[in-house]
Amino acid sequence: MSTALVIGGGPAGLMAAEELARAGHPVILAEAMPTPARKFLMAGKSGLNLTRNEPLPQFMQNLSFGAQDDPPPCLADPDAVFGPEDAMSWASGLGIELFTGSTGRVFPVGMKASPLLRAWLARLRGAGVEIRTRWRWQGWDDGGFAFDTPQGRQAIRPGVAVLALGGASWPRLGADGSWQPDLAAQGVQVAPFRPANMGLRVAWSAPMRRHFGQPVKATAIRAGDTVSRGEWVISRHGMEGGGIYAVSAAIRDGAPATLDLAPDLSHAALSARFAGTRGKISIGNWLRRVLGDPVRAALMLEWGRPFPDTAEGWAALAKTLPIRHDGPMGLDRAISSAGGIRFAALSPSLGLRALPGVFAAGEMLDWEAPTGGYLLTHCLGTGRQAGRAAARYLSEVRR
Structure with a gap:
């Protein structure tokens, strides 16, 4: 029986391997790192946000596809898309109890990623998936897939292959985008990688250092048509955290960004607060009193100059404080990446048109989505789709 090869041991690769094994095919999964799914574990350290419990049409609105405005054929059929209900059912099938938070985010009750991953790897091995770690793909060699391994150079000639090598963010965890030249040399169209779900670089003034590591709550960030009410953190590098990640793509693509320091107050209500007598107290203490928070007052002092001279002006500034930044953080600090294999290079089943019998999934593809x-x-979902398509391909070849 022909062997199926999956290259990459992140969520997309593990899901593809599971689908191939479920279809009855022997599977080898090659992972460059000492253990699979390192980025998955890192993302789940502070609480594994598995999915968002919301209707599928709303869920799909948070996915964008490189230069395309419309979903590519592989993601255009709602019946074929892996959505929130599928994700929750899959995790429950691994014995992981879930709960939905007030914002619709879905987490394991234990919050961590490691119990889910242990259960998943055990199920894969029980299904016959052979996981080979420290196997780094080196392209093709005499028609086979070549690897650097602890045993020296090895080559595999599988009946079908799924590439799930990741994007180019967090390279220390294994996904460094080094596969791009090999695929481009085979005629596969690849869009350059760009950071996604990343923070903004800010050269803070000396007084802001006391606030490093502090969360910024109860604000709204606006970038173009996108608004985020999420919490973010003042770090020594700049602005980081979920609240800024949600609007980072719009800012990266050129949208000006502003910060609303009192999103729950109208302009009139905020003007009334600023209309109170300041007296002899310092402007910093006055802003802390009006805004009710020393961190938001510090941001007003940092980005608000020159200061207005009327209550209405102060309110307008607090509602649309310009975020003065030095651009997005790079791929080494980004949560994910945009760019990758263009959908024009893929069949509707995620097969590479230039390489029959080779499929691709995960962050290798030219799409991006916010965290959460x-x-x-x-x-x-793309791992499941590529795995199922690869299984069908093997079955058809055997006929």
């Missing part, structure tokens, strides 16, 4: 459950669910 969207990114992980779509990685799982």
